[in-house]
Amino acid sequence: MHRPGKGKTPRRPGPRKASNTEKDPVGVYCRIRPLGTEDEECCVEMISSSTIQLHAPDGLKANRNGEYKEMQYSFKKVFGINTTQMELFEDIAKPLVEDLIHCKNGLLFTYGVTGSGKTFTMTGSPGEGGLLPRSLDMLFNSIGPFQAKRFVFKPDDKNGMEIQSQVDALLERQKRDNQPLPTVPKTPSSRQKAADPEFEDMISPEEACKSENVDDDCCYSVFVSYIEVYNNYIYDLLEDTPFDPIRQKAPQSKILREDQNHNMYVAGCTEVEVKSTEEAFEVFWKGQKKRRIANTQLNRESSRSHSVFTVKLVQAPLDADGDHILQDKNQVNVSQLCLVDLAGSERTSRTRAEGSRLREAGNINQSLMTLRTCIEVLRENQMCGTNKMVPYRDSKVTHLFKNYFDGEGKVRMIVCVNPKADDYEETMLVMRFAEMTQEVEVARPVDRPICGLAPGRRHRNQVFRDELSRRLEERGSPSNVDDPDLLNQLMESLPALPPCELVDPSDDHTLPRLIEVLERRHRIRQMMSEHFNKTASTMKSMLQQFDSQLGAKETFIHDQRSKLSEKDKVILNQRAEMDRLEKKTKTLEYKVDILQKTTGMYEQDKRSLEQELETRGNRLQMELSEKRRLEHRMQGMVTDTKLKWEKECERRVNAKQLEMQNKLWVKDEKLKQLKAIVTESSSGRPTERPEKPERPSRDRDCNVGPKRSASPSPLPGNVFKTRSGGQAVQFTDIETLKQECPTGPSRKRRSGSAEGPAQMEDIENRAPMASTSTTVYQKRRKP
Known part of the structure; x- marks a missing residue:
């Protein structure tokens, strides 16, 4: 994208052109000059009268790994090396x-x-x-x-x-003709003339x-x-x-x-x-x-x-x-x-x-x-x-x-091309510019109006002058008299002289006839003389009139020259004033130029600062959006972690409750067994060890609970409501695993036997193991 020029002054609005003005593209032509030597490598080839092709030099192809390809460019017309x-x-x-x-x-x-x-x-x-x-x-x-x-x-x-x-x-x-010619300080040498x-x-x-x-x-x-x-x-x-x-x-x-x-x-x-x-x-x-x-x-x-x-x-x-x-x-x-x-x-x-x-x-x-x-x-x-x-x-x-x-x-533009290989890269840039220039259209100039006078004026005037000159040459006079054909008629009316030979002294016929002819010729000559005198007087009056006109013109020219000298003085004063104004204008233009350059520098700094501000603003927007995205992500992670820990805490609390209940149940069993042993030892008679209540089995049928007594007892667990409106039971009983040898004697001992302590020790050792086999049963009840 181009940047606008520096220091632009607004253009005054000119005459608005019609929108339907016809346009013509810029005419771009190409001329190829011959190579300097025949063995020089050529990179331009003329394909047709309007197309050329550029070949990348071999060395350039090798250096750029075949990056350059053969390119064709079209022009309005291409002139080859043989064009005159x-x-x-x-x-x-x-x-x-x-x-x-x-x-x-x-x-x-x-x-x-x-x-x-x-x-x-x-x-x-x-x-x-x-x-x-x-x-x-x-x-x-x-x-x-x-x-x-x-x-x-x-x-x-x-x-x-x-x-x-x-x-x-x-x-x-x-x-201008009266001005002296400029002196030449030195005669040009023959080398300079050449x-x-x-x-x-x-x-x-x-x-x-x-x-x-x-x-x-x-x-x-x-x-x-x-x-x-x-x-x-x-x-x-x-x-x-x-x-x-x-x-x-x-x-x-x-x-x-x-x-x-x-x-x-x-x-x-x-x-x-x-x-x-x-x-x-x-x-x-x-x-x-x-x-x-x-x-x-x-x-x-x-x-x-x-x-x-x-x-x-x-x-x-x-x-x-x-x-x-x-x-x-x-x-x-x-x-x-x-x-x-x-x-x-x-x-x-x-x-x-x-x-x-x-x-x-x-x-x-x-x-x-x-x-x-x-x-x-x-x-x-x-x-x-x-x-x-x-x-x-x-x-x-x-x-x-x-x-x-x-x-x-x-x-019109003529693109001159040197086909040598060294100019290949510069020539390629010139070709691109020429190709782009051909796409620019320029408005077609319109014909200027012609004055409304009748054509052929110069020709008619020239014909009239030629005819007038011819007639004056035929008449031999620069001016005409009242009767222009009178002189010709008089010349033609002169009578011819009769034969003048006198053969006889008594000839009375020849002399009178000759005298008559001479008298007639004399009268005609007098008429011609009068005509010439009249013509001369006419010419003299015309010359006098011309002299008077010439004098008036000289007077007019003299007056014009005096006015011209006065105008020259005025012109000199005006030129001096113009020179002063020109110097002032140049000074002001120089100041304007400096101000334009300064304005251009400020505009460039302003554009650079605006660009930097825009870059920082975009960077800040990206950082804010990234921050918001991270906040949303962290909120999601916190929510997920919170739910995860709530579940984990609930699971651990439930497990801890079960573990504590199991420990309490084990202590209760030990206390009962200990009480039974103490009671047996204090009475002095052996009593049978009370049977240990059975823990609920791992059977999937949760409708049957452990039988502790004949009377109904509350459920061994926690009861809570479900979403569907029913109830669920969470059993907290502990299942104790016992192992008996099928072939050995019965493991029941009397109170006085020696195996009582061993049996008690066995129970104490197996009780912790029972906590690892705890199973939670849930039972759904329908209301």
């Missing part, structure tokens, strides 16, 4: 450029392990241009004849565009392409920007910093802001207006030389930052005459295509990075982990219907592109 840059552009980037021309945004980024070919896919090399130069070439080939002049569109520093009038744009162009490839070397003319669906009733302008995200800080790669040979100034990081349409942008980022592919590629290469790269154990030129090259296309419709741009800011459409080259994920155990390289690797991995977390939360919200907060703010990369995942354009 042109084929890759046709399938992935070309549709995004088409959408860019039709006012739709797009995001294309490369993802993969370090050294997997991401920078080559995006930039390319001489003769094999990547997606970025090919996208620029297609864009300018499509809108080339329909571009507006420079400074007609101008950024407003709030992620928007303003339209300037023709005069303001002309003045700004003149102001390191800066020209655009002509990237793409051959045969591979050039263009879009045929371009609205020719619009004017277009292209603005490019180039930034990098290094250690989670944003830096402008196109920013011109003054060169100081003594103390070089470190580049200033930029901040992210949200415009009025809730779109994220980099505040203060340089946006350069370009008019050709060569110019745009030159700007890109200028920023590319400032990008941070380093030599690591895995890549000789490893990117240490995430680079973002943004192509912003501005278009506005022409007016009804098709001459100028419609001066309506609401009709200006701005679309952008972001080409992102993400830094590769890497393990420090393999790169053996230390110091700053270790910190760079940690920040790279952290930003990529945040991207994965955002994709996971988006996927969970869409598939499970949850409404968890996506932690865009945890990283500058995800915060910058959150609008695309919220439905502001198409998203």
Whole structure:
């Protein structure tokens, strides 16, 4: 479960989107780069045009006891090692450029392990241009004849565009042309020129392409920007910093802001207006030389930052005459295509990075982990219907592109794979992330509304201009008179000269005829001269009028320049105020950042304490439940033990009572025998020993008791009531066992015989033994 980002600020509610918005999944493509050497072990196999299979290396299988299995992953399309840059552009980037021309945004980024070919896919090399130069070439080939002049569109520093009038744009162009060119301290060497490839070397003319669906009733302008995200800080790669040979100034990081349409942008980022592919590629290469790269154990030129090259296309419709741009800011459409080259994920155990390289690797991995977390939360919200907060703010990369995942354009991802066996584990993690990304859906961008003017305005205006130019060229005059065909008619009405040969001095016919023709020609020439004079006066008056208009325009321009100088002063003051406010804003943002970090630390401590409290509470609940369970168990054991001891005590009491009764009975018998002996010895005559009363036998018939006398006697035992309402008798008599020899004489002796004491001793010795043979009889009586 992810933890929410630190220091979240509540987002202002934007325009609510319709619930029935159509969505498209994120397009994920895979490109496999060739191996470095032929004998190198390969762990990636292309199964089909949309599926690849990963094989675990032999050494890894042996070390992990066959834990890794062959896994297959599917993509929208898989490009093998023989895929050209042109084929890759046709399938992935070309549709995004088409959408860019039709006012739709797009995001294309490369993802993969370090050294997997991401920078080559995006930039390319001489003769094999990547997606970025090919996208620029297609864009300018499509809108080339329909571009507006420079400074007609101008950024407003709030992620928007303003339209300037023709005069303001002309003045700004003149102001720029009059600025001195920056002095170059040193002429670039041939080695540096070789390191800066020209655009002509990237793409051959045969591979050039263009879009045929371009609205020719619009004017277009292209603005490019180039930034990098290094250690989670944003830096402008196109920013011109003054060169100081003594103390070089470190580049200033930029901040992210949200415009009025809730779109994220980099505040203060340089946006350069370009008019050709060569110019745009030159700007890109200028920023590319400032990008941070380093030599690591895995890549000789490893990117240490995430680079973002943004192509912003501005278009506005022409007016009804098709001459100028419609001066309506609401009709200006701005679309952008972001080409992102993400830094590769890497393990420090393999790169053996230390110091700053270790910190760079940690920040790279952290930003990529945040991207994965955002994709996971988006996927969970869409598939499970949850409404968890996506932690865009945890990283500058995800915060910058959150609008695309919220439905502001198409998203395309190219997963670059290095098939060597050493990258197997990292490649497997990349494949899992790519598989998860394909399940995220992004809202399909809608078409922008088109102005209500009639189409074909530019074409009609161009046809009219061509026809007017042709007619002026045919007439040889920049202006017309009242009768434009008069000059042609006069030229055609000139009479031809008659033959002038005089054969006879008296010829009166030829000379008069010649004089007549010459007079006619003279009159026609006078008419032509008058016509030319009239035309000249007309032209002179037009020139005077034009001069007066020109003077008025110069006066107007002078007034505008004075106003412009005043506005420049106001702008300078406002810029100074803006700089002051910017510094104050940065200070406050720094304080806010510190407070956010402090709040994050407190929130983390709070979560840890809450978690510890919850753990202790659960432990206490478990202890209480265990205690209650033990109490119930002990109560049951106490009850069982109590019942057991009560029964045991009752049994022992009964046994003790029986034992005491037996002892009492034995004493009574001894006393009777002793009394009988004493009585016999005192009388001096032998008397027969009284017979010992018989004890009840062990017969099961309890209805017959021992016979002690003829008269009825009470029952020899205890009587108690039963549950059924009857009575039970507990006999307490003692059974005495006697043994007689069947062949010997009778054991009866007289009182005077010598065996009397022996017989008494025998009785005394046998009496205790009788207690061991005690039997309790119970008799139930019915009432």
